[in-house]
Amino acid sequence: MEIKDMISSTTVIRPDGRQSDELRPVRITRAFTDVPEGSVLIECGNTRVMCTATFTQGVPRWRKDSGLGWVTAEYSMLPRATAERTDRESVRGKVGGRTHEISRLIGRCLRGVVDMKALGENQIQLDCDVLQADGGTRTASITGAYVAMVDALRWAQRNRRIRSAKRVIKDSVSAVSVGVIDGRPMLDLPYLEDSRAMTDMNVAMTGSGEFIEIQGTAEHRPFSRDELDVLLDLATKGNRELQAAQRAALEELGAAE
Amino acid sequence: MEIKDMISSTTVIRPDGRQSDELRPVRITRAFTDVPEGSVLIECGNTRVMCTATFTQGVPRWRKDSGLGWVTAEYSMLPRATAERTDRESVRGKVGGRTHEISRLIGRCLRGVVDMKALGENQIQLDCDVLQADGGTRTASITGAYVAMVDALRWAQRNRRIRSAKRVIKDSVSAVSVGVIDGRPMLDLPYLEDSRAMTDMNVAMTGSGEFIEIQGTAEHRPFSRDELDVLLDLATKGNRELQAAQRAALEELGAAE
Amino acid sequence: MEIKDMISSTTVIRPDGRQSDELRPVRITRAFTDVPEGSVLIECGNTRVMCTATFTQGVPRWRKDSGLGWVTAEYSMLPRATAERTDRESVRGKVGGRTHEISRLIGRCLRGVVDMKALGENQIQLDCDVLQADGGTRTASITGAYVAMVDALRWAQRNRRIRSAKRVIKDSVSAVSVGVIDGRPMLDLPYLEDSRAMTDMNVAMTGSGEFIEIQGTAEHRPFSRDELDVLLDLATKGNRELQAAQRAALEELGAAE
Amino acid sequence: MEIKDMISSTTVIRPDGRQSDELRPVRITRAFTDVPEGSVLIECGNTRVMCTATFTQGVPRWRKDSGLGWVTAEYSMLPRATAERTDRESVRGKVGGRTHEISRLIGRCLRGVVDMKALGENQIQLDCDVLQADGGTRTASITGAYVAMVDALRWAQRNRRIRSAKRVIKDSVSAVSVGVIDGRPMLDLPYLEDSRAMTDMNVAMTGSGEFIEIQGTAEHRPFSRDELDVLLDLATKGNRELQAAQRAALEELGAAE
Amino acid sequence: MEIKDMISSTTVIRPDGRQSDELRPVRITRAFTDVPEGSVLIECGNTRVMCTATFTQGVPRWRKDSGLGWVTAEYSMLPRATAERTDRESVRGKVGGRTHEISRLIGRCLRGVVDMKALGENQIQLDCDVLQADGGTRTASITGAYVAMVDALRWAQRNRRIRSAKRVIKDSVSAVSVGVIDGRPMLDLPYLEDSRAMTDMNVAMTGSGEFIEIQGTAEHRPFSRDELDVLLDLATKGNRELQAAQRAALEELGAAE
Amino acid sequence: MEIKDMISSTTVIRPDGRQSDELRPVRITRAFTDVPEGSVLIECGNTRVMCTATFTQGVPRWRKDSGLGWVTAEYSMLPRATAERTDRESVRGKVGGRTHEISRLIGRCLRGVVDMKALGENQIQLDCDVLQADGGTRTASITGAYVAMVDALRWAQRNRRIRSAKRVIKDSVSAVSVGVIDGRPMLDLPYLEDSRAMTDMNVAMTGSGEFIEIQGTAEHRPFSRDELDVLLDLATKGNRELQAAQRAALEELGAAE
DSSP: OOGGGHHHHSOOOOTTSOOTTOOOOEEEEESSSSSSSEEEEEEETTEEEEEEEEEEESOOGGGTTSSOOEEEEEEEEOGGGSSSOOOOHHHHTSOOHHHHHHHHHHHHHHHTTBOHHHHOSEEEEEEEEEEEOSSOHHHHHHHHHHHHHHHHHHHHHHTTSSSOHHHHBOSOEEEEEEEEETTEEEESOOHHHHTTOSEEEEEEEETTSOEEEEEEEOSSSOBOHHHHHHHHHHHHHHHHHHHHHHHHHHHHTOOOO | OOGGGHHHHSOOOOTTSOOTTOOOOEEEEESSSSSSSEEEEEEETTEEEEEEEEEEESOOGGGTTSSOOEEEEEEEEOGGGSSSOOOOHHHHTSOOHHHHHHHHHHHHHHHTTBOHHHHOSEEEEEEEEEEEOSSOHHHHHHHHHHHHHHHHHHHHHHTTSSSOHHHHBOSOEEEEEEEEETTEEEESOOHHHHTTOSEEEEEEEETTSOEEEEEEEOSSSOBOHHHHHHHHHHHHHHHHHHHHHHHHHHHHTOOOO | OOGGGHHHHSOOOOTTSOOTTOOOOEEEEESSSSSSSEEEEEEETTEEEEEEEEEEESOOGGGTTSSOOEEEEEEEEOGGGSSSOOOOHHHHTSOOHHHHHHHHHHHHHHHTTBOHHHHOSEEEEEEEEEEEOSSOHHHHHHHHHHHHHHHHHHHHHHTTSSSOHHHHBOSOEEEEEEEEETTEEEESOOHHHHTTOSEEEEEEEETTSOEEEEEEEOSSSOBOHHHHHHHHHHHHHHHHHHHHHHHHHHHHTOOOO | OOGGGHHHHSOOOOTTSOOTTOOOOEEEEESSSSSSSEEEEEEETTEEEEEEEEEEESOOGGGTTSSOOEEEEEEEEOGGGSSSOOOOHHHHTSOOHHHHHHHHHHHHHHHTTBOHHHHOSEEEEEEEEEEEOSSOHHHHHHHHHHHHHHHHHHHHHHTTSSSOHHHHBOSOEEEEEEEEETTEEEESOOHHHHTTOSEEEEEEEETTSOEEEEEEEOSSSOBOHHHHHHHHHHHHHHHHHHHHHHHHHHHHTOOOO | OOGGGHHHHSOOOOTTSOOTTOOOOEEEEESSSSSSSEEEEEEETTEEEEEEEEEEESOOGGGTTSSOOEEEEEEEEOGGGSSSOOOOHHHHTSOOHHHHHHHHHHHHHHHTTBOHHHHOSEEEEEEEEEEEOSSOHHHHHHHHHHHHHHHHHHHHHHTTSSSOHHHHBOSOEEEEEEEEETTEEEESOOHHHHTTOSEEEEEEEETTSOEEEEEEEOSSSOBOHHHHHHHHHHHHHHHHHHHHHHHHHHHHTOOOO | OOGGGHHHHSOOOOTTSOOTTOOOOEEEEESSSSSSSEEEEEEETTEEEEEEEEEEESOOGGGTTSSOOEEEEEEEEOGGGSSSOOOOHHHHTSOOHHHHHHHHHHHHHHHTTBOHHHHOSEEEEEEEEEEEOSSOHHHHHHHHHHHHHHHHHHHHHHTTSSSOHHHHBOSOEEEEEEEEETTEEEESOOHHHHTTOSEEEEEEEETTSOEEEEEEEOSSSOBOHHHHHHHHHHHHHHHHHHHHHHHHHHHHTOOOO
């Protein structure tokens, strides 16, 4: 059997009954809290991330007088997002490597769809706090943060801090995980699958179908070019569906613009 | 006019329409997230705190072989719980004084109603994360953490880690803020009132009506013994109502025990 | 027997021979060191705290151009103030929760008697370093810091940094601990009693007899409203005597003003 | 013109005269310092990284009694590896996000070719210190660290800490950067090109031609699936050549085994 | 004029009226606080340092099962020991270079006179906290810490933790500063002279007249071998007098042994 | 036998075959890396230190508008410079006492030969990173940093940041270690000897033969004035030879000026 045929040829039943190319149910709640310029709760299966977007005038010192804006992100897990309690990084006195890595990833993905010139010397800070973790927290953060960022930019337009939210946002962005489990490529891995995956890949894509980030890691078993192709097909399918969910959420509350 | 008459004699209309001795609407949601032994969302007006209780076997090193359990708490604010974004303490690299102070307060209050011998050498860690802050976050944390702790102890009983949750919990505990605003004692201050209060007091009480903590501070104007008496009356009334809400929430999901 | 009768009705002999409503001997030494604007050694029994007050022009950034002054405090224990050596917080790399909590308490109490407008854009920093700890270090710090602050303000007046020390100081402030031991309310607890107290309360009062801070904690046994009343009576008596000692000390060196 | 034809169809002259699919000169010096079990200086053009491998008996606590070994890595830049001096992370008091991210990447890549069972409960620590940075420091670190690790394992075999270095090393691993500059895919970017790249990708591959890590980022312009394919072709070519250099270096000093 | 003649030939009047080879008045108060095994206040002119010695059973992990003891020291300045307030190192979150350097110096000097075998697996921790700083705080710390250490060892002998204090202490140790000011060598520099010194040297000597530490620094003007000889003569004279003061203090309280 | 005769009278054969007054082979490589204003690799036997000098316009805040320049240094060891791997200080989160002490020593020595007025408001930062440690790393750092500093000043002169490198450099400076081993004074101790030395002394001297720093420590056995004299003779001889090596290196590359 060709690797390329893997997805369609068999009826893989996953622990949660999904097909190998099926996303977990996605729910995007806007205005989850009242105060932030953008506030979104994204739920991908049992993974739940609260994403807020803070719009502030001015940019960090190193970017002053450039005429350009800035977008940055911070990711964090609440102590009991996980089955075993994780110590707070504030108490340990430093941000861990994994947190740093994910925060940087989210920031890059969101910056990838923003026109910094149209944003002007304003800053958007995205905070992604994981309330419950069941795999895919970093990709859910990216997908949710995009919606929060759009809301913050619409707020900025209504409050005349920027001319047009649409001009600032060059494209949409979402992300999803894919992986190879027992030799089978799968879409959107929950924790149970993620911990058994030989290969694990996070793929962030724009609404127009191009890649912003690909992070594939195969600590447990290297993967071939053919497997890579299947994984990218799955990721493309998943991201298209996530972007549909983003669009639906953003149309919902209606006429913000 | 006697200070003692202040509450009843006038129809104080507060910004949110409440009487001076009226609590904000309270909502306690159990099982807010799936994984923790106890997980509660408490909402007091616009203040929302997620309280989780983690039950683990064993106690910190300094308490080993004592036959006694331990209860501890950590409090934290999400960056956009507030109108202006607050920097994360993990990023700043240290826990601030206010956070420390509140974490210790919550821990003391909860320990105050726990029979450490009946708990045995087990530990309960309470995590209070403020999703949205509108005054009274520390008192809401205490009130919510109590419910989460009861759930964690019921879990421990079902899983035979302890004999009886009821024997561990000597009494219930709740807390509420009171303060003097423009010379008038008030119950349960939202942020707007809190920032204008001359005197500010947090009062934690047991279900049987005794005090566990009184923290009154009058940086802006000292208060007299008479004012203190009125404030304590208000706090007693508020705590009774909060304890009713706790009981109602704990009966809801039915037969955990 | 009524709780209210407890103090007078019996002849309680405490380990150090004091009556239940009796303070330990207090000694306040001004100009303990030469350089600071105010430098006080306060001894309450075996507890000894060195309190210095530093007067500087200018205020922290967040308070600039407000026309108002600022008062802040830091508390610390020398490693061998205690029976077992305590590790230095500088070496551990962070200030602990207890230290933070006490520093903030001292700051609030002192700010409570200062007219920030009369102080102008000047800052007073109070440093309370415990040379020897035998209970009541935080309340001794408040009582001693007040005297150091007055000396610093007199210095500022003599050096024409402020118009009048008297106008800056709205009232005096002192603090004392009270607690319930074996069911009996007691004034001014040394370490031996403090560690056995079921209820422990620190009360800061102004010279005119009003409260600035009440911090009562009953981790080990809640206390009733009646007990609270007795404790507040004891604290009022103790603070009156401490304020007499403050006045005596401040008159001693004569005509600073 | 098809994107796939881009590489061959034109004679791109890069600032340093290379073809678009040409590596910079590579030099691998073994036994660069005397003491470590493995010590390698790798030079890729002007980028120079010192990679040491430390073999120690025992594994971190969380892995004890598993019968498995562990491989970990730390990456750091000397202050003047860069044109402008970078502050030391030891002085700043914390490891930055970029450093964390790269250290974790190197660790994963090296673990990807190690048979942890054959290693037994031993640990290999890889230290990659950049003496001079001209782009591609993280990929040079991976390529150099592999050689240092082989030397450390040969040392361990000679000293009878492991049975066979060959059984521990399942495959070789190298890494190289690729990117799109002015719309043209390029292999092995020096700093000048790297800073202008719209898309930037690091690809770690095994000697048998499979992927261990793919990290593509397109903060400045998303890339298409076609571009991705060209970049992966370039990376495959580059890694093959780097692996030849690794083999040559490892054969040089002769009969270590 | 020969440099060697400098001291005797002229009547240098220093700001405080001393001769160039004259120590400031020294006062050593034992049992300055009640709790520590050794507690000394040393005053050298206006410099005042509180030195405590803590005797504990057991040694740090790296020294276990060696049969040898350990002596270590920590130095710190209270915030207002100096004319301008110094920020606390606990608040800044790290111990500064100067503090580290001095702590290590004190530790080495005291270890230099201790027979670690006779001490057995016990530890002495010396804490030197500067209450008031007027030059020579590190040398005063050494001189005072020696007395505190002797007291702690006598305590240990009385409490049968060691056989004989005398056998542990191989020799006494004291230290003094010397320097060249306006071309003239001087003994025991107060802050005013210290800040003007071109050459500054701290010399720790044993009771039998040998050197334990010499730290000479000439950031502002190098010094010749001849000048060095004069400085060492002055230091020898000063240390002899300090050792007399140590002996007198240690005989005072009488029959500790 | 007189101590003074010790050096010449016997044929001491050291582990590496040197005479007691013989330096290890010294090699100074300039332009070791390409980017820094000064970049030197100094090898003293097996000790290898990379010294870079960074020239920047402007001085630290506390020195602004003084018209004077500043010279500062940082010392660090790579993890595997030593036989057993040393944890990185960046990972531990703080700079250790030994590192602090040495960094400060190097800074003082280099400042000792710089005319700060001629340097103007410019700063030189010296970074000394130990690639391999075999005793004498701090003295090698000083000797190497001097050469790197000269190169940086020549660069500054060529680039018209300063008028004349020669006017900035008042004198040369080098440093060497001496010690007493088994009762015999020795020059330039490698690790093996250093760890056995009873007395250990680092001596920094100017080209004109005066002392800038003397740091003698005798934790293990005090030393007499006579021994000190012999040690200083040895250090003088060693420094003269090191200064010859510095001159030779600085003349080599020819016409930088």
